[in-house]
Amino acid sequence: MPRRFAPPSLRRHLALCGTLVLVASCGWAGAEEGDVGGGPGAPTGVTAAAGSATSVHVMWNATARVDVYEVYRGTTKVKEVPGSQHMVDVTRLRPATLYAFSVRARDSGGRLGPPSRQVRAKTPAAVADDRSAPTRPSAPGGRAAGSRAVQLSWSASTDDRDVVSYDIHQQGTKIHSVGGGQTATVLTGLRPGTDYAFTVRARDAAGNVSPASPTVRLTTPGTDDGRATAPTRFRATSHREHGAYHVDLSWVPPRVDGEVTEYQIHLDGRPATSLVFGGRTPRGRAAYSFYVGRKAGVTHRVRVRAMLPDGTWGGFSAERAVTTGTGR
Template sequence: MRGVLVSTPARPLRLVALCGALALVASCGAAGSGEEDGGGLPGAPTGVTAAAGSATSVHVMWNATARAEAYEVYRGTRKVKEVPGSEHMVDVTRLRPATVYVFTVRARDADGRIGPPSREVRARTPAAAADDRRAPTRPSAPRGRTAGSRAVQLAWSASTDDRGVVSYDVHQGGTKIHSVGGSRTATVVTGLRPGTSYSFTVRARDAAGNVSPASRAVRLTTPGADDGRDTAPTVFRATGRHEDGAYYVDLSWVPPRVDGEVAEYEIRLDGRRVTSLVFGGSAPRDRATYSFYVGRAAGVTHRVRVRAMLPDGTWGGFSAERTVTTGAGR
């Protein structure tokens, strides 16, 4: 799963639940950009779905919307969640068991303007299970196959639970990327990259929120080739600096626009990995910066580039390579 890329926006990582083996649920819609209006506002988010995750939570998901800097999720008329524009799903928690809820989603642009609401979607939370501490069994017989270069089909055998399975959580690498209802045992993952290896697992959840162990991993490699341009950091700059008798390289770049947060980068110097950079807390979304020591000798030319660890657990493409000569311009 595993979330958002240079001049061409990335296709967001999406899951569309299946009715039976391979029939797409109509309410899920197709992954893609939301509708735009003529006034320049973000369009109403499309493909909005809502499914109970437990007796007290509902998972809401939608398609990416053009010009969205953030999304606001409403329960009825009350705003209950806000997420950045790189995210297209959220778990709404602290709900009441055995209750029907209505959700809508609105996109907000960089100027703070709010687009129209999506269509309403409804979800009913199941009844609470008194003193239920037993988790469902792990989903068995997980399987999958590629469906072109940018999608895979996943399926598994149902878990059992003494009170009933409410939902299944699908993980891509170590990241939860979606939930499907407990009556469904198949899904399609779209928005993937060609020529890339992925690992998927599934966990079952009951009404009390007890979660099963993860299924066996399903490992799939999408066909084709990916030149990495859509996942590479852009506007990459590198400049030399002299301070206290030592030379440093100052870097800056715009993070790739992917479906999720990018917090880890690999920096390569002269063709070798020099460091792995992990941003704690809130990772930069508009511009990232980093400085590192390269020695005390003047007149040394270095080549440097950077790449991002994407939310789906794979490395993105490398940025353009820059050269820096220590002491140049002094």
């Protein structure tokens, strides 16, 4: 696919609005029929925690339009997992060693997005001949924290050496991991109105795993129509430059607990491009402009949604219609 570049006026516009990392270069210029698309964005919310003396558990938030995630140790790719998976255990590491990890997303067309920020984790020292597992975590409890998250807590396990990490399981599948010094965590990216069953297991440096804690059963409340997480005051206009038409968008970011750095633009009912704001994210009003073709009198439908801090997509903004050549 040939490389495309933003027109000069748009580059000036982005310079005024702050640093904007364009995740999908193809979103600047597609076929004249309006075939606008692009690659995935950089994964956000990446964390790393030692799971044993020879393993580190890496986690990240979901990214739109992903077929595969690539996990890197330094500059070396060490794992690939399907797009439905947002965590991995990196194994065969050296004890007592500091490592740096990052994640990249790849879509079904083979387009590789930019790397996430690097996160670091140090494996503990190895313990010889340790075959004793930690005790079972006790007194687990929890509560729903809104419709898409829960808070869990438990009493600490004991071990003849040290507890290195706690693994949280949902219906027998590990979905989260925290360091051995923690006895509470928040699980995000859950669905509203859904029953969940969680257990906790402790792990030591030798990789010995405790029995599962008693089960904590929680239900996230209600249903979510997306209105509370949708961008508001959404506007769409068009302008002509260098013989081509562009759609100019602006909106007010949703009010959520945390920063919103990634958005997805839908054009004529399908995803067109994603964008990630780097540096200072817009607080009052965000703006974005992209190429849609050279024909006047073409009407497009456009809307936008935000990637929320919990790793899920928020609700869509109102849909606007914009016609090239009319300025509106």
